[in-house]
Amino acid sequence: MADDTHIRAEELLPWYATGRLDAADHALVEAHLACCAGCRQQLTAERALIDRFQALTPDIDNGWARLRGRLETRPSFAARVSETLTEAWQLLTRPVIAGLATAQVAFVAIAGVFLQSAAQPAYVALGATPIAGSANIIVMFKPDAREADLRGALQASGGALVGGPTEADAYLIHVAANARPAALEKLQANRNVTLAQPVDGPAE
Amino acid sequence: MRFSGAVRRPQSDERRSGGLNEGELLARVRARDMEAFERLYRIYQPRLARFLFNLVQRPQLVEEVLDDTMMVVWQTADSFRGGSKLSTWIFAIAYRKAIKARSRWPDPVEDDPYDTRVSDDLTPEEDLGHQRLHDALQMAMAGLSADHRAVVDLTYFHGMGYREIADIMKCPVDTVKTRMFHARRRLKDAMSGSLEDWL
Numbered sequence: 001m002a003d004d005t006h007i008r009a010e011e012l013l014p015w016y017a018t019g020r021l022d023a024a025d026h027a028l029v030e031a032h033l034a035c036c037a038g039c040r041q042q043l044t045a046e047r048a049l050i051d052r053f054q055a056l057t058p059d060i061d062n063g064w065a066r067l068r069g070r071l072e073t074r075p076s077f078a079a080r081v082s083e084t085l086t087e088a089w090q091l092l093t094r095p096v097i098a099g100l101a102t103a104q105v106a107f108v109a110i111a112g113v114f115l116q117s118a119a120q121p122a123y124v125a126l127g128a129t130p131i132a133g134s135a136n137i138i139v140m141f142k143p144d145a146r147e148a149d150l151r152g153a154l155q156a157s158g159g160a161l162v163g164g165p166t167e168a169d170a171y172l173i174h175v176a177a178n179a180r181p182a183a184l185e186k187l188q189a190n191r192n193v194t195l196a197q198p199v200d201g202p203a204e
Numbered sequence: 205m206r207f208s209g210a211v212r213r214p215q216s217d218e219r220r221s222g223g224l225n226e227g228e229l230l231a232r233v234r235a236r237d238m239e240a241f242e243r244l245y246r247i248y249q250p251r252l253a254r255f256l257f258n259l260v261q262r263p264q265l266v267e268e269v270l271d272d273t274m275m276v277v278w279q280t281a282d283s284f285r286g287g288s289k290l291s292t293w294i295f296a297i298a299y300r301k302a303i304k305a306r307s308r309w310p311d312p313v314e315d316d317p318y319d320t321r322v323s324d325d326l327t328p329e330e331d332l333g334h335q336r337l338h339d340a341l342q343m344a345m346a347g348l349s350a351d352h353r354a355v356v357d358l359t360y361f362h363g364m365g366y367r368e369i370a371d372i373m374k375c376p377v378d379t380v381k382t383r384m385f386h387a388r389r390r391l392k393d394a395m396s397g398s399l400e401d402w403l
Contacts (some may be wrong), residue, residue: 010385011381011382011384011385012381014359014360014384014388015359015365015366018359018360018363019363020359020363020364020366021365022365022367033369040303045390045392049341049360049391050335050360053341053356053360053361054360054361056338056341063249063267063270063271064242064245064249065248066267066271067245067271067274067275068238068242070275071238071275071278072272130300140262142234142235143234143235143282144231144234144235144282194352
C-alpha cells in the first residue's frame with residue numbers, strides 16, 4: 001500500500017512541481033513528501049530540471065510574413081465574391097438549369113391558369129405578385145450567423161429564397177424588381193450580412 | 205511543511221494580444237479579421253515552435269507544421285465550440301500535424317536543435333559548465349521518443365496538467381502519467397552525473 005502511494009506520488013511529482021495538480025492529488029503528494037526523503041530529493045531535482053529545460057530556446061524565427069504570404073495566395077474576398085457572382089450567373093444561365101427553370105415556371109403558370117379557371121372566382125386580387133423563377137440578389141452571411149438570423153434577414157428583405165448555399169456559402173434570392181433597392185438596403189444594413197449585391201449578369 | 209511552488213510561466217501574452225482575451229481574438233478571427241489573426245499567431249508562434257521543435261526535430265519541418273497548424277486555425281475557427289481551452293484545441297491540431305509530418309520524416313536529424321547562448325554575466329568556467337549541461341539535456345531529450353518529448357515539453361515548459369495533455373494527445377490520462385514517468389527515468393539515466401551538478 002505504501003509502495004503504491006509512493007509510485008502514485010512519484011508519477012505526480014512533475015505536475016506538483018509546476019502547480020498543476022487538482023486538490024486530491026496535491027494532498028496525496030504533499031502527505032507523501034512529508035514522510036519520503038527520496039521523493040523530496042526527487043522534487044528538488046525535478047525543479048532544477050524544469051529550470052534548465054525552460055532555458056533551452058529553439059532558434060526559430062517568427063514566420064508571420066511567411067504565413068501571411070500563404071494566406072494571401074488564396075483568392076481575396078473580392079475575388080471570391082466576383083467568382084461567386086459569376087458562378088451564380090453561369091448556374092442560372094446554364095442550358096439544362098435554365099431549361100428546368102423554364103419548365104418549372106411554365107408548369108406553375110399552366111397549373112395556375114388551370115386552377116384559376118377551375119376553382120377561382122372571376123376576379124384577380126390587386127397587387128398580387130407572380131412567383132418569379134430567377135434570382136436577382138446574391139447574399140452572404142457571416143460564418144457565425146445562425147439559421148434564425150438568415151431567416152430573419154430574408155424575411156425582413158421581403159425576398160424569396162431561390163438557391164443556395166453555393167460552394168462559397170452564398171444564397172440567391174428573388175424580390176420584385178421595384179422592391180429590390182429597398183431589399184438590398186435592408187440586407188446590407190443587417191449585421192449578419194457580409195455581402196448583398198444585385199445579380200443582373202456576370203460580375204465584372 | 206509545504207513543498208509546492210509553481211514554476212514560472214514562460215511569459216505574458218497580454219502585450220501580444222493587444223489587450224484582448226483569446227475568446228475575443230477568436231471571435232474576430234471568425235469574422236476574418238486578419239489583424240486579430242496576426243495577434244493570435246504572435247501569441248502561439250513561440251509556444252508552438254518550441255513544442256513542434258521537440259516533436260519533429262527539423263527546423264524546416266517546424267515551419268511547415270506550424271504554418272499548417274495556423275492555417276487550420278484560420279480556416280476552421282468556426283468549428284471551435286469552447287468545449288476545451290483554446291490552447292488545448294490549437295496544440296491538438298499541432299500535435300496531429302506533427303505526427304503526420306513525422307511519418308514522412310521518420311529519423312531525427314543531428315542538427316543542433318537549440319540556441320544555447322548563455323548569459324554574458326557568467327565566468328568562462330560557468331559558461332562552459334552551463335553549455336555542458338545544456339548539451340547534456342539536449343542530447344537526453346533527443347534520445348526520447350516523440351511522444352515522450354511531447355509530454356515532457358507540455359509539462360515542463362508549457363505548464364499543462366496531465367488532463368489537458370491527454371486531450372491534446374488523444375490518449376488516456378494514465379498514459380500521460382506513464383509516459384512522463386518513463387521519460388523522466390530516461391532523462392535521468394542519460395544525464396547521470398550532470399543532474400547532480402545542478403543541485
